[in-house]
Each structure stands twice: as C-alpha cells, then as structure tokens.
Amino acid sequence: MVEIGTGGTGGIALVHTVDLDASVRAAARSLLDEVFEGDMTDQDWEHALGGVHALAWEGSELVGHASLVQRRLLHGGRALRTGYVEGVGVRADRRGRGYGAALMGALERVVRGAYDLGALASSDEALDFYAARGWLLWQGPTSALTPSGTVRTEEDDGCVHVLPVDGGAALDLSGELVCDWREGDLW
Numbered sequence: 001m002v003e004i005g006t007g008g009t010g011g012i013a014l015v016h017t018v019d020l021d022a023s024v025r026a027a028a029r030s031l032l033d034e035v036f037e038g039d040m041t042d043q044d045w046e047h048a049l050g051g052v053h054a055l056a057w058e059g060s061e062l063v064g065h066a067s068l069v070q071r072r073l074l075h076g077g078r079a080l081r082t083g084y085v086e087g088v089g090v091r092a093d094r095r096g097r098g099y100g101a102a103l104m105g106a107l108e109r110v111v112r113g114a115y116d117l118g119a120l121a122s123s124d125e126a127l128d129f130y131a132a133r134g135w136l137l138w139q140g141p142t143s144a145l146t147p148s149g150t151v152r153t154e155e156d157d158g159c160v161h162v163l164p165v166d167g168g169a170a171l172d173l174s175g176e177l178v179c180d181w182r183e184g185d186l187w
C-alpha cells in the first residue's frame with residue numbers, strides 16, 4: 001500500500017486488489033452502490049477489480065474510491081496498453097472537498113508512469129470534471145472487439161475520455177477507438 005497525503009482532505013491509499021482485505025472490499029462496493037444509487041452492477045464491480053485502487057479515507061471511514069485496470073485499446077493500427085479508470089465515486093456528503101481530484105491525481109500518476117495512455121467512460125455529470133484535469137473527449141467513433149468481430153458502440157460516443165501520456169501513443173481524436181471485450185458495459 002502506498003499512502004499519499006492530500007492536504008486537508010484526509011488520506012489517499014493506493015492498494016492493489018490482491019491486498020484489499022474483505023472488509024475494505026465490501027466497504028468499497030457498498031460505497032459505490034450508494035454513489036451510483038443502485039446502478040452499480042456485479043459486472044461493473046468486476047470491471048473495477050484486478051488493478052490499483054485509490055481509496056480516500058477520513059480516519060477509518062472510506063469516503064471515496066477509484067480504480068485503474070489494464071486494458072488494450074486499438075487505435076491507429078496499434079494495441080495500446082491502457083490504464084482504464086473504473087468505479088470513481090465519493091460519498092455524497094463528502095463531495096466538493098477535493099477527494100475526487102485526489103483520487104484521480106493518484107491514478108493519473110500511475111497512468112503517466114506505466115501506460116501508453118489513460119481512458120475512461122464518463123457520466124454526463126462528470127464531463128467537466130475530467131476535462132478540467134486534462135482528459136480529452138474522444139471525438140471519433142467508438143467500437144469494441146467482440147467474440148463476433150468489431151462492433152460499433154455508438155451509445156458510448158461522446159462519453160469516452162483519454163489522457164495522453166508524454167512519450168505515449170500519437171492520437172487522432174477523430175479516429176476510431178476500439179476497446180477490448182468484456183462482459184457487461186464495454187466502455
């Protein structure tokens with residue numbers, strides 16, 4: 001576990017899924033169920049596992065969560081090692097205190113040090129938040145590499161963001177971006 005100071009907002013810890021004990025894993029899932037008002041499916045939770053979790057704490061109370069998992073995105077004839085952000089949420093009564101920025105800052109540091117680029121799919125409510133942090137809205141078509149071949153994901157156009165990395169992939173934001181296959185929400 002790596003602990004990161006966040007000024008007056010409490011502590012942020014970076015923890016790999018393997019090191020989350022059962023009580024913290026349950027608290028994170030419960031927090032996301034609350035944040036997403038019942039829209040957090042088992043598949044959504046599954047997508048948030050297997051990578052690094054940024055956890056925001058106030059004392060012993062978990063008040064925020066975000067995770068970063070590795071995916072492959074296809075763009076410009078390349079398969080890009082991508083740090084994909086999942087499960088970002090801060091408890092309603094703790095929003096506006098910098099926790100979301102601290103969670104994302106911790107994960108963006110990992111993206112910049114370990115991946116060709118970062119990517120995430122955003123709700124409409126969070127578009128401005130990600131844009132202010134330097135995430136770029138993907139302008140081109142999105143698709144997914146499925147067991148039946150490449151399939152357009154038009155419903156996800158306009159919600160996918162990427163975070164370019166110095167020395168990373170050259171991006172044409174108007175080109176096609178294809179994600180790897182997974183059950184449930186593809187982006």
